[in-house]
Amino acid sequence: MKFPIVAYGDPVLKKVCKNIDQEYPELQQLVDDMFETMYAASGVGLAAPQVGLPIRLFVVDTGADEDGKEGFKRVFINAEIVDESGDEWAFNEGCLSIPDIREDVMRKPTILIKYYDELWVLHQEKVSGMAARVIQHEYDHIEGKLFTDKLSLLRKRMLKSKLDNIAKGNVHTDYKMRFPKQTKKR
Template sequence: MVLDILHYPNPILKKRSRDVDLFNEELHQFLDDMYDTMIAKDGVGLAAIQVGRDIRALLVNIPREDKQQYKEDLLEMINPEIIHKEGEIFFSEGCLSVPNFYEDVLRFEELEVRYQDRFGNPQTLQAQGYLAVAIQHEIDHLNGVLFVDRLSIIKRKKFEKEFKKIQKSKR
């Protein structure tokens, strides 16, 4: 089922998500619905808070070289925690909760992440480049941070100006 995505400036997006401790069929169905939503909206990642659930769950599905996303590449991360980070990379980011706005954001280039899978099993992942950036972007959502919050003052003012213009044109 495709879920509704919350959009900036919805205050729920600023809420810090809580740990997941029940790894049951309800969680599995919710993760499946998150996947359907992410794919339907052409996203490469989705955090639970973006669809209104304040739990520490996220998905990332990076397209392959053929620009296609394959479900076998899907990462479901429950209660993720970055345990090592290094390097820096500027990456052009967008967000399903901040549609039609893209900007370069400074991120760590490499990560090691500890998390649980949908069954509660502990996992560790080394990530770099696009995957590392996407994971950081989604973990930020779990902490109530949007990518526009990471912009310089000048870029943030540019975003606010564009956002206000779009809001005005919708009235």
């Protein structure tokens, strides 16, 4: 089942999410639905708050690279970034909850992350490059942060009307969304 993606302005996107346990209802179905939703929206990561759930769960699939090398695909439950290292680098990021806005965001290139997978196996993994960037972006979601929070005050002011329009549903996407300030049915 494809979920509608929660748009910028919804309070769930600003909540620090709660850990879950092995008794979380229909967890495997939720994970499958999140991957399906992410793929349908052409994303590489999706966090539970983006489908309206304030829980510490996100999925990542960077897909195969240009050489056909297998991509990075993982389920992260109750994740905790233990360390970030290296010199910060800028990359133009976007977000399924903030369509039509892309901005350069500074992040460290290597992380050490501890998490459970969907089978409740505990992992501690060092990740670098693009996969680390995607993980950091999704991790920010479960911490109640958006990539726009990392922008300068001036840049945020310049984007304010675009962000307000997204919250009101005045944006076109190829995937279903839920808009917090939409006044009429589309």
